[in-house]
Amino acid sequence: MGMTITEKILAAHSGKKKVSPGELINCRVDVVLGNDITAPVAIKEFEKIGVESVFDKDRVVLVPDHFIPNKDIKSAEQAKILREFARKHELTNYFEVGRMGIEHCLLPEQGIVGPGDVVVGADSHTCTYGALGAFSTGVGSTDMAAAMATGEVWFKVPESIKFIFQGEKLNPWVSGKDLILYIIGKIGVDGALYKAMEFTGPVISSLSMDSRFTMANMAIEAGGKNGIFAPDEITLAYVKGRTKRPYTLYESDADAEYAAVYEIDARDIEPQVAFPHLPENTRPISEVGNVEIDKVVIGSCTNGRLEDLRTAAAVLKGRKVHDRVRAIVFPGTQEIYKQAMKEGLFEIFIDANVAVSTPTCGPCLGGHMGILAKGERAVATTNRNFVGRMGHPESEVYLSNPAVAAASAIMGRIVAPWEVK
Amino acid sequence: MKIRGKTWKFGADIDTDAIIPARYLNTSDPAELARHCMEDADPQFPDKVGEGDIIVADKNFGCGSSREHAPIAIKAAGVSAVVAKSFARIFYRNAFNIGLPIFESPDAVDAINEGDEVLIDTEKGTITNLKTGEQYTSTAFPPFMLELIEAGGLINYVNRRVQD
Ligand code: SF4
Numbered sequence: 001m002g003m004t005i006t007e008k009i010l011a012a013h014s015g016k017k018k019v020s021p022g023e024l025i026n027c028r029v030d031v032v033l034g035n036d037i038t039a040p041v042a043i044k045e046f047e048k049i050g051v052e053s054v055f056d057k058d059r060v061v062l063v064p065d066h067f068i069p070n071k072d073i074k075s076a077e078q079a080k081i082l083r084e085f086a087r088k089h090e091l092t093n094y095f096e097v098g099r100m101g102i103e104h105c106l107l108p109e110q111g112i113v114g115p116g117d118v119v120v121g122a123d124s125h126t127c128t129y130g131a132l133g134a135f136s137t138g139v140g141s142t143d144m145a146a147a148m149a150t151g152e153v154w155f156k157v158p159e160s161i162k163f164i165f166q167g168e169k170l171n172p173w174v175s176g177k178d179l180i181l182y183i184i185g186k187i188g189v190d191g192a193l194y195k196a197m198e199f200t201g202p203v204i205s206s207l208s209m210d211s212r213f214t215m216a217n218m219a220i221e222a223g224g225k226n227g228i229f230a231p232d233e234i235t236l237a238y239v240k241g242r243t244k245r246p247y248t249l250y251e252s253d254a255d256a257e258y259a260a261v262y263e264i265d266a267r268d269i270e271p272q273v274a275f276p277h278l279p280e281n282t283r284p285i286s287e288v289g290n291v292e293i294d295k296v297v298i299g300s301c302t303n304g305r306l307e308d309l310r311t312a313a314a315v316l317k318g319r320k321v322h323d324r325v326r327a328i329v330f331p332g333t334q335e336i337y338k339q340a341m342k343e344g345l346f347e348i349f350i351d352a353n354v355a356v357s358t359p360t361c362g363p364c365l366g367g368h369m370g371i372l373a374k375g376e377r378a379v380a381t382t383n384r385n386f387v388g389r390m391g392h393p394e395s396e397v398y399l400s401n402p403a404v405a406a407a408s409a410i411m412g413r414i415v416a417p418w419e420v421k
Numbered sequence: 422m423k424i425r426g427k428t429w430k431f432g433a434d435i436d437t438d439a440i441i442p443a444r445y446l447n448t449s450d451p452a453e454l455a456r457h458c459m460e461d462a463d464p465q466f467p468d469k470v471g472e473g474d475i476i477v478a479d480k481n482f483g484c485g486s487s488r489e490h491a492p493i494a495i496k497a498a499g500v501s502a503v504v505a506k507s508f509a510r511i512f513y514r515n516a517f518n519i520g521l522p523i524f525e526s527p528d529a530v531d532a533i534n535e536g537d538e539v540l541i542d543t544e545k546g547t548i549t550n551l552k553t554g555e556q557y558t559s560t561a562f563p564p565f566m567l568e569l570i571e572a573g574g575l576i577n578y579v580n581r582r583v584q585d
Contacts, residue, residue: 074447140489140515190481
C-alpha cells in the first residue's frame, strides 16, 4: 500500500522507509520557529535543558510579530528576551522591527521553508507552510524548547483526509479563504482533529500560491495537524530564487489510504462568511442578511499577502469607507508592504479613508492597533472569531475574504463585492 | 497517582482565547495568568475555583492557538485535572509537556454534574463520580506519554537524553 505526502515526508525525516497512521516517531526537523509570545516561555525551558547551544543556528527562527512594535513595557521585555537569545546564539534568522513581518507570511517569502521540509513552530498557524508541500505544524513552547536543543520532535503519524475540489474555475470573488471556510463549515472546528488535510483537484492545480497559503493556514481551524498541497509548477515558480536549501518534492501515491475523502464542486462555493463565535458558523454571502458593522480588518497571516491587498484595492478603488466604519489594512511583511506601495495600492486605501498599518499581528489577536469595544462588530480577513478574539468579550467578529471585507467597509454592512455601488 | 476534586463544567469548543485571552499574554508569569483563567468563558471562574478542582468540558477543549499559557493558567489556578470528551491537539501536547493531567472520557462528561466530587486513578485510567459511585474509563496514556510523565515532563525527559 502506498503512502500519502504527509507520511512520506515524516518517514524521510525519521529514517524510515514507511510510516503508518498512529505510529509514534521521533522526527528530525528542518526549521523551528517561535514568536514574541511563545519563545520567551520556550527560552526559559531551553535554559533548563543544559545544552550550550541550539541544534543549528540557521534553523532556529525567531520572529517578534504579535505585540510588535512593542505595545507596552511588558511586551517590550518579552521581545528583549528574543533579541538577547538571538544575539547570544548568533541566530541567522531573527527579524527585528523594520525587517520583520507576520511569521507565516515571512518564512516562505524569505525562503526559510521549502517543499518536503518538516517544520515546527510554537504558533498554531505554522500549518501555513503546507502550501509549499512541507509538513508543518504548531506545537507549544516546551516542544519548541526541546526542538531547539535537539533538532527533533516526537509525532504521532496522522491519518489523512483528502479534499478534492472539482470544477473548472472558481465563482467570481471566490478565493482560497472561501474554499477553506466552506470546508470548515462542512466538517466543523474539530472535523479534522489530529489529522492531515490534503487539498487536491483541478481547481487546486490552478490556485495561486497566496490562496494556497490561506487554505493551509486555516487547517488548524478544523482541528487539523497539518494542511498540505502537492508541489507543482506554481509552487516551484514561487520557491525559485527564494529557498536556499535543497528541497524535495513529494506527492501521495495513487493507492495511499485516507480516513475520509470529500469531493467538493467548486461551483457550489460562493464567498463565505463565518459568523461569531466559531469559524464553522459559515454562511454563503447570499444568506448573510443585514449585518451592520463598525470595523473592517484586512490582513493577517491568513489574508495579508499581495493578492489579498490587490483584491481589496480593486474593490475600494475610487470609493470611500462608510461613515460609521473604521477600516484598517495590515500587510504581512515589509516586502509585501513595499510592493503594495509601488503598485499604488496604498494610495487607493488612503483615498478611501482606510488606515494602513506596519506589519504586525496586532488586531488579529486583539493585541493592539485596533481593538473592539463592547458590542462592536467587525468583518475580518483573519482566521478566528472566538469570543473576545479581537477585543471585548461582547464584541463580534465575522470572517471573510478580502473582497467581501472591502465591500462591507464601503457599505457599512456585510455585502458581496457585486453589491457595492 | 490519584486525583480528587470538585468539578466545574464547561461546554464544547472552549478555545484558548477563552482560557486565557490574548490581552494578558504580554506576560508568562503563571500567577498572573491564573488570575484570568477561563475569564472569557466564565468571568467569575478565577475567584471561585479552588485548589484541586477539576474542569469537566465537552468536545474539542483547548482549540485555537498554541499558547502554552492556556494549560499553564489552568494549572496555576489550582486545577488538578481536566476531563473532556476530546481535546484539541496542540493543547493535548502542551498539557502533557507542562504536567497538567488531562483525560478523554465522553461518558464521564455526560454523567458528571457541576459540583460533583470525582476521583481519577491515573494508572488505571478510571474516573469515579463519588456522588453517584459510577465509574467511567478514559483512554489510557500512549506509552510515549507515560515515559514523558515519568520523567516529569518533556524538559526533564530531554535533559536525560542529552546527558546520555
Ligand atoms: S496574524 Fe493572527 S493568526 Fe496569524 S500569527 Fe499573527 S496573531 Fe496568529
